Amino acid sequence: MRPATAADLDDVARIEHEQFSNPWTREYYAAELHNARSHFFVITCAAPDGLGDPAEMVVGYLLFWRLGDELELHKIAVAAAWQRLGHATRLMEAFVSAGRCWECERAVLEVRASNQAAIRLYEKFGFQAVGRRRDYYHHPGEDAQIFALRF
């Protein structure tokens, strides 16, 4: 796991389009590289023979903002072929460690109410449901569940 760079943006955009029905654009992620409040990490693995740079392949990413003593988790995603291998767990461990290290009070996030994989991941790290936003998402329309974690 390491901070994202401009060289990672194609891989991030590819995973974003694979994993989300309303993907954020490559330009959005490019701007986040220069956003002082943003913390943007990728997780990489050795690529199998014949697939990209043999030394490194981006398989997932995490983007969050630090706003005073609060962290906002904006995105976490792992490419389909690399899911259920603990990559999101490593990203979340780093997220929680950062919050504790910076002595933040809490972390918050929104997630599609039907996204059981993400909800289970967040609950595993101690996040608790604290509210709901009606029709928050589009493509398709859906409520957001709000989760929070006290560090």
Ligand SMILES: CC(C)(COP(=O)(O)OP(=O)(O)OC[C@H]1O[C@@H](n2cnc3c(N)ncnc32)[C@H](O)[C@@H]1OP(=O)(O)O)[C@@H](O)C(=O)NCCC(=O)NCCS
């Ligand atoms: C959610 C996501 C990031 C999990 O990534 P992952 O690398 O597969 O997760 P891990 O292997 O670290 O799994 C950690 C825990 O998450 C939960 N989990 C992950 N995938 C799950 C699934 N398909 N169904 C149910 N629980 C799941 C489990 O609790 C799991 O712990 P366990 O293996 O002990 O049961 C991945 O499914 C993903 O990229 N989804 C699409 C993007 C997304 O919805 N992101 C969240 C909103 S920004």
